[in-house]
Each structure stands twice: as C-alpha cells, then as structure tokens.
Amino acid sequence: MSDRRGLLIILSSPSGAGKSTLAKRLREWDPTIRFSVSATTRAPRTGEVNGEDYHFLTEEQFKADVANGDMLEHAHVFGNFYGSPKGPVKASIDAGRDVLFDIDWQGAQQIRNSDLGRHTLSIFLLPPSITELRRRLESRGQDSAETISKRMQKSWDEISHWDGYDYVLINEDLHDTEKRLKSIVTAARLSRNQQPGLNDHVRKLQAEFEEGNA
Ligand code: GDP
Ligand code: ADP
Numbered sequence: 001m002s003d004r005r006g007l008l009i010i011l012s013s014p015s016g017a018g019k020s021t022l023a024k025r026l027r028e029w030d031p032t033i034r035f036s037v038s039a040t041t042r043a044p045r046t047g048e049v050n051g052e053d054y055h056f057l058t059e060e061q062f063k064a065d066v067a068n069g070d071m072l073e074h075a076h077v078f079g080n081f082y083g084s085p086k087g088p089v090k091a092s093i094d095a096g097r098d099v100l101f102d103i104d105w106q107g108a109q110q111i112r113n114s115d116l117g118r119h120t121l122s123i124f125l126l127p128p129s130i131t132e133l134r135r136r137l138e139s140r141g142q143d144s145a146e147t148i149s150k151r152m153q154k155s156w157d158e159i160s161h162w163d164g165y166d167y168v169l170i171n172e173d174l175h176d177t178e179k180r181l182k183s184i185v186t187a188a189r190l191s192r193n194q195q196p197g198l199n200d201h202v203r204k205l206q207a208e209f210e211e212g213n214a
Contacts, residue, residue, distance in 0.1 A: 002096030003196040005119050007188060008089070009033070010101045010108045010165075013125035014155035015078070016137035018171040019102045022125065025178050026100060026185065034092040036101045039065060042080035045142045055085070073103070073110035078150060082107070093119065098185075105161035112164075121188045123181065124165035128172040130155065 009026075011019045027033050039055040041062050050056050057065070062081045066074055074083030084101060092099045093116070101107070108122055127133040133155060137148045162168055167184050171177040192198065 002094065004096040004194065006034075006093035006096050007098040007185075007194065008093065008101065008111060008116055008120045009098055009185060009188075010103060010111065010120055010122040011125065012103060012105055012108050012122070012158070012161075012165070013171070014127065014133060014158040015151040016133050016140065016155075017125045017127045018136070018174065018177065019125060021174065022171070022178060022181055023100055023102050026181060029182055030098075030185075032097055034088070034097050034099045036084050036089055036099050036103075038082050038084055038101075038103065039071070040080055040082045042078075042082075072114065072116075073107040075104055075106035075110075077104050077106075078147075078154060084111075089116075098189075105158055105164065109161075109164065121167075121185070122165040123167045123169060123184060124162045125169050125171045125177070126159065126162060128170060 011023055013019050023035065027035055037051065037053070037055055039057050039062055041057055041059050042054075044050065044054070044056050048054065059081065062074075062083065065071055065085070066083065070086055071083040072086040072089055074081060076082075082103070084103060084107060089099050101111070103111075108120075111117065112120055112122065127136070130152075134148070134152055137143065137151060143151070169177050169180055169184075188194065
C-alpha cells in the first residue's frame with residue numbers, strides 16, 4: 001500500500017458536452033491516471049472496444065455484479081444500466097494512482113457519499129449552449145436521431161446537478177478547457193493531504209534548523 005491514497009477524479013456532464021474527449025486528453029497528458037472502465041448494458045458504438053471503453057454486459061450479468069457487491073456505484077441512465085467495478089478502483093488508489101471516472105451525477109453522488117468520498121475530486125462540464133450541445137451530439141455521428149433526441153431531453157436532468165461538484169468548466173474552446181482541467185488536477189495533487197511525504201520533509205527541515213543551520 002502506497003503512502004498516498006490516489007484521487008477519484010470524477011467528470012460528469014450532459015451527454016455530448018465533452019467528457020470522453022477530455023478524459024482521453026487527461027490520460028494522454030498523464031498515463032499514470034487509471035481510467036475506470038464502466039460496465040454497461042448499452043450496445044457498443046462503432047469503434048468502441050470491450051474492456052477499454054466499457055465492459056459490455058447483459059442485464060443479467062450486470063445485476064449479478066451489483067448483487068455481489070462488485071460495483072462501487074451504479075445507475076440507470078438513458079434506459080441502460082451503468083456501473084463502476086469496485087476492484088480495479090480500490091487496487092489503483094491503494095497503489096497511490098489516481099482514477100478517472102466518466103459517470104453521471106447519480107454515480108458521482110454515490111461515490112461522494114461512500115467511504116472513499118474524502119478522496120474525490122469532482123468536475124462538471126457545462127456546454128456553452130444547448131444548441132451547441134445538440135450540434136456536438138449530431139457531429140459525433142454515433143447515435144440515431146431518436147437517441148440524440150432522448151439525450152437532449154435528459155440534458156437538463158444532468159445539468160441541474162452542476163452545483164454538487166467541486167469545479168465547473170464551461171467547455172467552449174476545447175484546448176482552453178483541457179488546460180484548465182489539467183490545472184485543477186495539478187492543484188488537487190498539491191493539496192496538503194495528498195502529499196504524505198510532507199511530514200518527513202518538514203521534520204528534516206526542523207532537524208536542520210535545530211542543528212543551527214538557519
Ligand atoms: P455519452 O455520455 O453520450 O458518451 O454516452 P454513454 O452511453 O457513454 O454514457 C451515458 C451516461 O452514462 C453519461 O452521463 C456517462 O457519464 C454515464 N456513465 C457512464 N458510465 C457510468 C458509470 O459507471 N456509472 C454511472 N453512474 N454513470 C455512468
Ligand atoms: P460526452 O463524452 O460528454 O458525451 P464527447 O467527448 O463524446 O462528449 O463529445 C461530443 C462531441 O463534441 C465529439 O464529437 C467531440 O469531438 C466534440 N467536442 C468536445 N468538446 C468540444 C469543444 N470544446 N468544441 C467543439 N467540439 C467539442
């Protein structure tokens with residue numbers, strides 16, 4: 001077990017605001033960040049890889065995992081089940097690695113209220129406008145018109161929980177949002193309780209001071 005407990009970095013937003021894009025950029029920036037690969041009962045999109053983007057499960061498999069207590073949190077979103085498998089998260093944070101979650105507000109709330117709640121850093125992404133949100137969902141080119149319409153109808157449900165998060169970013173210019181997101185993570189890692197080595201360092205300074213080196 002590492003001295004440092006990893007952070008649980010939670011990204012939420014309405015569908016299409018840019019979570020997956022920014023999560024990918026954050027992981028490219030710091031490959032030590034572990035991505036929490038969620039389990040879902042939704043069908044894979046073109047290009048999505050089982051075990052990398054999601055663990056694609058049947059409803060029976062998903063429910064069995066929940067019943068066995070294997071999910072850190074889970075929720076029903078847009079007619080499908082989604083959940084974060086507990087095992088890989090515990091292993092990563094115990095090893096001092098930060099874990100990144102792309103989950104909805106219900107999952108964020110469950111993690112915040114869990115015994116790992118103290119270690120969370122939560123960030124909510126807002127779109128610049130609802131019109132732009134629709135444009136992004138359409139331009140992603142992955143969902144049917146019906147799915148897009150369902151997600152747009154649900155966007156307010158998600159947006160209305162923006163005020164439960166530690167940080168909020170309006171994702172207008174992608175490059176700018178990426179920079180601000182990295183700053184947030186950098187700052188969180190520098191918070192006092194994320195640096196267990198500080199006690200030793202300060203003791204060393206004290207010893208030096210007391211030896212008359214001031
Ligand atoms: P997208 O957000 O439009 O790319 O669509 P997805 O089907 O990938 O995700 C739909 C919603 O489910 C998004 O709000 C995700 O953040 C959320 N989600 C994904 N995985 C999880 C999870 O493990 N738990 C919870 N609670 N929500 C999740
Ligand atoms: P989410 O994971 O929140 O559903 P995505 O990351 O899939 O959203 O982004 C939806 C679409 O919007 C993608 O095509 C992505 O390339 C695009 N996108 C994300 N952020 C921006 C931005 N700041 N400006 C323009 N397009 C963006």
